[in-house]
Amino acid sequence: MSTPSFSRNRLKYSVNEKFFDKWNSQMAYVLGFSYSDGNIYKTSLAWDIQKRDKKLLLKIKAVMNSTYPIIERPHSVRLRMSNQILINGAFNKGLIEKKSKRMSLPNIPKRFVSHFVRGFLDGDGWIVKRNNRNEVDLGFVSGNRIFLEELSNLIYKNVGILRKVREKDKITPNGYKSITYLLEYYSNNAIKVANWVYGNLSSKEIFLERKYKNYLEFVKLYKYLNSGKNEIIRKLQKVLGKSMKDILQELYVDKHMNAVQIADILEVHSSSIYRWLSNNGIKYPVHRKYLYE
DSSP states (O other): OOTOOOOGOSSOOOOOTTTGSSOOHHHHHHHHHHHHHEEEEEEEEEEEHHHHHHHHHHHHHTTTTOOEEEOOOSSSSEEEEEOHHHHHHHHHHHOSSOOOGSSSSSOOOGGHHHHHHHHHHHHHHHEEEETTTEEEEEHHHOOOOHHHHHHHHHHHHHHHOOOOOOEEEEEEESOOOOEEEEEEEHHHHHHHHHHHHHHHTTTTOOOHHHHHHHHHHHHHHHHHHHHHHHHHHHHHHHHHHHHHHHHHHHIIIIIIHHHHHHHHHSSSOOHHHHHHHHHHHHHHHHHOOOOOO
């Protein structure tokens, strides 16, 4: 990108046009968020998000020393900055115009990786409790498989958890079929990734408040669920005379019972069964028939 015709005199508003030139935790977050929810067109960078998340745009505007206004729309809020030097910096970090063409992660210094990932998660990710289970689901979505595979490897290098990217068919509002890609983490793995991106944040860091609040609630939930776990397991192992892995192997694999049925027998919540299966490395078969269906 060249800047032969660029003139600040024509700009009504200002911004730190060198914002993307130097790595720091705030820049890493904004870049990650822009990889998910940022739109570049020629010399402009814009974010258009839900009205309930307006505070996030205020934070981004502040850290970028921007005087550009946030525009209220019927169902969203929009912050658009026009500055060719700013866009050059973003472009040099891989933030190109077409979102679907953003195939590779930028070369992020290790100490800023979690901030970039948090930004992307706040844009194109989720952290929620799965229906009818005390189990956390954290994930990312993208139209680009290569990008998510690189993200999966990045998380593996930093957290030690490797997950495969899966594809999902999607029907657009116009009725067209497309494919989207998902990278998901569950239960304790989800909490580990969440701790990495949301844990121990300083007051200067940026985050989407509603997802951060979910994280704090889930940390409390898992502390509560795990508080008496070892004692319960010891009692069950003593009464049944087997290790927990052998108990689960017999009921789940050999007798083909599902988690709810096992929970009824052991008199615990089904969410505990799901966690124990995961912790003991007992995989869920892709195709199976349960007893008593």
